[in-house]
Amino acid sequence: MLKMRKTILSLCLAASCLLIFSQLEAQSGKNAIRTVIIDPGHGGKDPGARGLFSTEAQVALEISRKLGKALEAEFPQIKFLYTRTEDVLPGNARTVAEGLRARAEFANQSRGDLFISIHLNATGQRAGGWYAKRVVGHKPKVVYVGKGRKRKKKTIQQPIYESYYVKNTRVGTETYIWAADRSDDKSAYIDVEDESGEDSTAVDVNNILDLNSPEAKIRAQLYTKYFFKNSAQLASYVEEEFAKEGRQSFGVKQRNNKGIWVLQATGMPSILVETGFITNKEEEEYLNSDKGQQEVVETVVNAFRRYKSELENARHSQKATPGK
Ligand SMILES: [Zn+2]
Numbered sequence: 001m002l003k004m005r006k007t008i009l010s011l012c013l014a015a016s017c018l019l020i021f022s023q024l025e026a027q028s029g030k031n032a033i034r035t036v037i038i039d040p041g042h043g044g045k046d047p048g049a050r051g052l053f054s055t056e057a058q059v060a061l062e063i064s065r066k067l068g069k070a071l072e073a074e075f076p077q078i079k080f081l082y083t084r085t086e087d088v089l090p091g092n093a094r095t096v097a098e099g100l101r102a103r104a105e106f107a108n109q110s111r112g113d114l115f116i117s118i119h120l121n122a123t124g125q126r127a128g129g130w131y132a133k134r135v136v137g138h139k140p141k142v143v144y145v146g147k148g149r150k151r152k153k154k155t156i157q158q159p160i161y162e163s164y165y166v167k168n169t170r171v172g173t174e175t176y177i178w179a180a181d182r183s184d185d186k187s188a189y190i191d192v193e194d195e196s197g198e199d200s201t202a203v204d205v206n207n208i209l210d211l212n213s214p215e216a217k218i219r220a221q222l223y224t225k226y227f228f229k230n231s232a233q234l235a236s237y238v239e240e241e242f243a244k245e246g247r248q249s250f251g252v253k254q255r256n257n258k259g260i261w262v263l264q265a266t267g268m269p270s271i272l273v274e275t276g277f278i279t280n281k282e283e284e285e286y287l288n289s290d291k292g293q294q295e296v297v298e299t300v301v302n303a304f305r306r307y308k309s310e311l312e313n314a315r316h317s318q319k320a321t322p323g324k
Contacts (some may be wrong), residue, residue, distance in 0.1 A: 032311035035079045036071065036304075037112040039103055039262065040064035041119040041272075044088040046096045049122030051284035056120040057087060059287050063275060064118045067297045074301065075308075081110050104265035114234070115270035116300065117262055120278040120287060121174070127279040129167040136162040171283045172248030175235040176272040178223065178263035223264065230269035233310070237303035238273055245295055247276070273300065 040061040042048035048056030061084070068080045083090040083103045091102030107115050138157040145154050235252040243249040263270045275296045276283045286292035 030312055032314075033078055033113045033308055035081065035110055035112045035114075037081050037083060037107040037110060037115045037266075037268075038064050038068050038071075039083040039090075039107070039115060039117040041117055043084050043086075043090065043099070044092075046089060046099065049120055049278050050127055051120075051278035052128045052281060054278065054284060054288050056122070056278055059120055059278065059293075060118045060275075061085075061087065063287070063293050063296050066293055067116075067118065067300055070297050070301050071304065074305070081106075081112070083107070100262050101265070103262050107266045107268065107270075112266065112268045115263070115266045115268055116304075117270070117272040119272060119274050120276060121172075121274040122277060122279045123168060123170050125168055125279065127168060127284070128281045129165055131163050132166050133161045133163055135159040168277075168279045168281070171277050171280045172250050173239065173242045173276055174250035174253050174274045175238045176263070176274070177228070177231040177235050177252060177254050178270065220264070222267065227267075227269045230307075230311075231263075231271055234269065234303060234307045235271045237306045238271065238300060241299040241302045245299055247299075 040057070040063075042055075042057035042060065044057070046057065048060070050056070051059075064082065065085070068082060071078070071080050083106050089096070089099035089102070090106060091099065093099035093102050103117075137160045139160055140155050141158040142153060142155055144151055146152050232252060239249045239251050263272055276287050276292075278284050278287065287296070
């Protein structure tokens with residue numbers, strides 16, 4: 001009985017491996033990319049980060065739609081699919097965790113070759129800015145200290161406060177990839193962000209995914225082996241292109257303890273682009289403007305074009321040196 005269960009288990013593992021390996025076949029060559037999943041972050045009851053007048057869910061959807069249109073126009077042979085096209089959680093999920101699972105399942109079932117998630121960043125502080133107080137001087141004030149016969153008159157210096165506006169100044173872009181094994185030297189050049197959890201995408205992985213299940217372990221190994229390099233490559237292209245556009249780029253990052261579950265659960269190279277800070281007034285306006293959205297779209301399209309041609313050329317060089 002135990003033996004039979006073991007056999008069934010290994011058959012299941014083999015089947016899920018086969019499924020993933022069949023996706024790996026097309027990792028290079030002319031048809032390296034046949035299906036791309038575009039994932040607008042958040043949605044519905046999960047608005048994501050809030051700016052002064054817009055939400056992350058809303059702006060991410062607008063950018064994602066424009067990104068999909070631009071990519072379709074340039075690459076008509078590739079299928080571009082969206083995890084959501086309306087202001088809802090993918091799969092009409094009731095919770096954020098269910099929504100994340102739905103995103104990953106949709107990507108895997110659609111046999112995606114690449115997963116691009118679009119988000120906006122936020123600082124933990126109020127959007128736009130806030131009022132704070134500072135001491136600008138002192139004025140004398142007469143006070144009485146002590147009680148009864150010991151009561152004395154005393155002059156103290158009382159601070160004069162001024163209210164002033166503190167602008168939320170943080171701006172810029174960063175692109176995340178799922179953290180590979182830290183001992184893996186390929187990951188050594190990437191900054192590891194100690195996430196403070198300001199983005200609801202960073203969910204405690206253990207809550208929604210059993211990382212000790214055999215399937216999760218296989219996925220993690222495969223991801224590291226086959227998808228990490230490509231994910232890192234595309235992510236670095238995206239950030240290079242942002243820098244060319246004159247945006248402040250914080251480069252490629254990965255999160256360790258709280259993985260970005262969406263990225264980890266997709267059996268394909270995947271990136272999560274933080275397109276800018278919705279909590280900065282000017283960057284929020286920029287990301288809501290047609291000009292800003294078009295520039296973000298151009299950036300990702302340029303990076304995608306470089307990534308795609310590199311995959312295609314990888315196959316050519318393999319052909320040129322048979323037996324290697
Ligand atoms: Zn987000």
